Amino acid sequence: MRRSKLRFRVIFIVADRMTEVITDRVLKVLFVGDIVGRPGRTWLKECLGALREELEIDLVIANAENAAAGAGITTSLVQEIQAAGVDGITLGDHVWDQRGFEKEIDRLERVCRPANLDPVCPGRDHLVIETKGQRVAVFTVLGRNFMKPRDCPFRAADRVIQSLDGQVDAILAEIHAEATSEKVAFGRYLEGRVAAVLGTHTHVPTADAAILPKGTAYITDVGMTGPYDSVIGRDVAPVVSGFLDGLPRRFSVAKDDVRLSAVLIEIDSSGLAQDIRLIVKGVMS
Numbered sequence: 001m002r003r004s005k006l007r008f009r010v011i012f013i014v015a016d017r018m019t020e021v022i023t024d025r026v027l028k029v030l031f032v033g034d035i036v037g038r039p040g041r042t043w044l045k046e047c048l049g050a051l052r053e054e055l056e057i058d059l060v061i062a063n064a065e066n067a068a069a070g071a072g073i074t075t076s077l078v079q080e081i082q083a084a085g086v087d088g089i090t091l092g093d094h095v096w097d098q099r100g101f102e103k104e105i106d107r108l109e110r111v112c113r114p115a116n117l118d119p120v121c122p123g124r125d126h127l128v129i130e131t132k133g134q135r136v137a138v139f140t141v142l143g144r145n146f147m148k149p150r151d152c153p154f155r156a157a158d159r160v161i162q163s164l165d166g167q168v169d170a171i172l173a174e175i176h177a178e179a180t181s182e183k184v185a186f187g188r189y190l191e192g193r194v195a196a197v198l199g200t201h202t203h204v205p206t207a208d209a210a211i212l213p214k215g216t217a218y219i220t221d222v223g224m225t226g227p228y229d230s231v232i233g234r235d236v237a238p239v240v241s242g243f244l245d246g247l248p249r250r251f252s253v254a255k256d257d258v259r260l261s262a263v264l265i266e267i268d269s270s271g272l273a274q275d276i277r278l279i280v281k282g283v284m285s
């Protein structure tokens, strides 16, 4: 779904003369869904550079809560993912799965943890990244339906958005949640106030990418960047057996049918979205 195009004002300085040019340039942001384990990281490294160039992407944000063998992330994996072309990293309910990461997160400038964790938790509750002269903020909230109790994601979003008032050109809000209803309601709560509301956590891309009536791009789930011949990234057999008998098992990260799943969002000078498109790139596609 596409809104009418607004235009960016770009000032060029050539030989000390300032020329203002009106362009149709929009900011193109790629938001990559949960990177799962080594298969997800390897495929991201292989295809993101070409994708950035081909789609003329200005900014890449990725959720990497499952980067370390499917559970959490480490400082070295943050560096690896950023070297692959990711500008900002968000996390989810697996944020603290890797031992000691809570002592490292404050040193990682372009990594943020969910905004509705307890306020004593370390880590940034949002990021602001500048690209092409535009300041773009991103933050994540965890849902509360069928998940652990947390502070209210709606109130947490209000708090972060209010703290950014007048300081950024666009805001991306991520809702990392289990329940479709909570994600849809969150999208409608923030529409017109942020450029995009992007769902993550369930690892399966949904077919509802759209621009909401007040100009916010929305999708219920971006999908994961990892192995799709799996149960949401893990080997099929132990997960299926676990549903049958409930016995404890090791759920290893699967290996096959690895795809990158992301959305490409076009943001105009109003800070709202013109377009959202789901991009799924597998080895053969």
Ligand SMILES: [Fe+2]
Binding pocket: 034, 065, 066, 092, 201, 202, 203
């Ligand atoms: Fe995840």
Ligand SMILES: [Fe+2]
Binding pocket: 065, 092, 093, 094, 176, 200, 201, 202
């Ligand atoms: Fe999650």
